[in-house]
Amino acid sequence: MTCPYCQSANAEGALVCASCGRDIAVPATLIAERDDLRRKRDELRDELRQARDEVEAIMRRRKPR
Template identity: 85%
Template sequence: MTCPYCQAENAESVLVCASCSRDIAVPATLIAERDDLLRKRDQLRDELARARDEVEAIMLRRKSR
């Protein structure tokens, strides 16, 4: 894990940076929230892509009339 303060490399499981002694632990609840938000973001991206495809198909049908 890279320290966000001094950019030193630390083991993944450390709570405090070995170089600058700052707290670098990320609570499990924040990790779970992040994962949930990433899942929702991906779902929204998929939905947006489907909507764009539908709009494009509608526009093509209108042009071919």
């Protein structure tokens, strides 16, 4: 695990950085919340992509020839 503050390598699962002494533990609840937010973000991106495709299709049909 790399320290987000000083970038030094630490043992996996370390709670405190061996180099700078700062707290580097991330609670499991925050990791779960992050993963949930990433999943929701990806779902919203897919919905937006589909909506854009639908708008483009409508605009192509409306174009006068």
